[in-house]
Amino acid sequence: MTTMVHDDLLHPDVIADPYTYFQYLRDTDPVHWNHLWNGWVLTRYDDVAAAFQDPRLSADRITPSLNRLSPGKLEERRTIYTVLSKWMAFNDPPIHTRLRMLMNKAFTPKAISRLEPRIGEIADQLLTQLDSKTQVDVVSEFAYLVPVLVIADLLGIPVDDRDLIKGWSDDLMLLVFGAVDVSDRHARAEKGLQEMHAYLSQMIEDRREHPKDDLLSSIAAASEGEDVLTTDEAVAMCTLLLFAGHETTTNLIANGVLTLLRNPAELARLRQDASLLPSAVEEILRFEGPSKSLIRIAKESFELRGKSIQEGQRVLLVQAAANRDGEQFDHPNRFDVARSPNSHLGFGRGIHYCLGAPLARLEGEIAIGRLIARFASMHLGETEVQWQPTLINRSLKQLLVQVHA
Numbered sequence: 494m495t496t497m498v499h500d501d502l503l504h505p506d507v508i509a510d511p512y513t514y515f516q517y518l519r520d521t522d523p524v525h526w527n528h529l530w531n532g533w534v535l536t537r538y539d540d541v542a543a544a545f546q547d548p549r550l551s552a553d554r555i556t557p558s559l560n561r562l563s564p565g566k567l568e569e570r571r572t573i574y575t576v577l578s579k580w581m582a583f584n585d586p587p588i589h590t591r592l593r594m595l596m597n598k599a600f601t602p603k604a605i606s607r608l609e610p611r612i613g614e615i616a617d618q619l620l621t622q623l624d625s626k627t628q629v630d631v632v633s634e635f636a637y638l639v640p641v642l643v644i645a646d647l648l649g650i651p652v653d654d655r656d657l658i659k660g661w662s663d664d665l666m667l668l669v670f671g672a673v674d675v676s677d678r679h680a681r682a683e684k685g686l687q688e689m690h691a692y693l694s695q696m697i698e699d700r701r702e703h704p705k706d707d708l709l710s711s712i713a714a715a716s717e718g719e720d721v722l723t724t725d726e727a728v729a730m731c732t733l734l735l736f737a738g739h740e741t742t743t744n745l746i747a748n749g750v751l752t753l754l755r756n757p758a759e760l761a762r763l764r765q766d767a768s769l770l771p772s773a774v775e776e777i778l779r780f781e782g783p784s785k786s787l788i789r790i791a792k793e794s795f796e797l798r799g800k801s802i803q804e805g806q807r808v809l810l811v812q813a814a815a816n817r818d819g820e821q822f823d824h825p826n827r828f829d830v831a832r833s834p835n836s837h838l839g840f841g842r843g844i845h846y847c848l849g850a851p852l853a854r855l856e857g858e859i860a861i862g863r864l865i866a867r868f869a870s871m872h873l874g875e876t877e878v879q880w881q882p883t884l885i886n887r888s889l890k891q892l893l894v895q896v897h898a
């Protein structure tokens with residue numbers, strides 16, 4: 494690879510295998526200035542873990558991109574910015590603290606654990622539809638469908654409206670995950686969000702008057718003393734949950750199946766002992782996790798490993814590199830479904846640690862567990878595995894698998 498290739502985070506070689514490239518950076522230049530991306534790239538476990546908890550690094554990457562837009566463009570993308578700027582994921586304290594506290598009340602572990610039988614039903618229904626097939630695209634026919642059905646169920650979205658939600662959420666994902674190969678991604682995200690905003694505002698207003706036993710009602714009623722969520726904030730919260738819980742969990746399931754098929758001895762171990770499912774899911778999050786990297790903005794200038802990070806510069810926290818750091822993990826490039834300890838950074842760390850981690854884990858365990866139980870024999874199809882060309886997430890385009898019950 495040439496130096497330029499090394500700086501192209503979207504180069505096909507880096508998209509196909511980010512681990513070799515990031516290992517090179519971790520070994521040679523762990524706090525690397527990337528000229529093409531125009532920001533710092535952190536690849537060591539200790540640095541990435543510390544950066545997640547560093548108050549000098551801001552999670553607000555919406556304001557800087559807003560400031561770069563012309564008034565015309567700003568108007569065209571009004572809904573996108575109105576909604577995204579209210580996401581707790583893109584806010585620092587004290588706004589983040591307030592939103593997270595209000596949400597913690599609605600998104601309780603009890604509400605999540607109640608979902609276990611329903612997730613099983615959803616997975617089984619989808620698998621039954623695949624019974625007569627000999628080849629399955631695990632992404633589009635299974636992994637993609639489980640999370641959206643589960644989150645729609647949890648929120649209390651009527652069954653007939655789920656295709657609408659799926660469509661809007663897809664349009665938004667093009668933008669947030671930076672799908673560089675889709676030219677009209679801003680226009681599609683804006684239109685999708687306008688429609689989703691109108692739909693969800695109506696639902697929230699409705700639940701305020703007629704509460705039900707669902708997450709939409711808890712969000713509509715979320716309060717802390719005198720403090721309550723406005724309708725706009727409640728809608729933004731729902732869009733964040735729909736969005737944050739969708740593609741990430743799809744990728745956990747699909748990346749997990751791919752990794753198990755590439756490591757048949759580990760798949761056999763899991764088939765023999767289903768009690769390994771929780772640790773297998775943790776290992777998938779470490780080894781081929783859905784969240785490849787996250788962006789922060791320096792709020793002030795500071796030194797790191799002798800490099801001067803300036804106020805306003807972008808910093809990329811590369812979880813895919815940290816999770817393969819030999820200083821933290823024994824045999825980091827070995828996939829081990831029983832790995833322990835496994836303190837990976839797949840869900841981030843610190844105040845923004847994934848709110849939906851318990852749900853994602855439960856979905857991953859149930860979906861992967863049911864899939865391998867249903868098909869006694871599974872083999873990778875002939876076509877080469879292709880990944881989406883994005884900076885932030887590790888996402889398969891499709892995953893063709895030959896199956897036999």
Ligand code: HEM
Binds near residue numbers: 738849
């Ligand atoms: C395997 C699936 C998932 C992965 C890998 C994942 C990963 C992450 C990561 C890395 C963060 C930290 C972001 C940051 O520090 O900037 C995060 C935050 C978040 N996640 Fe997840 N996530 C997953 C599933 C879910 C699900 C199912 C939900 C909810 C339904 C969810 C909701 C959230 C929310 C609301 C935040 C923002 C938390 C905050 O800013 O305080 N995630 N997620």
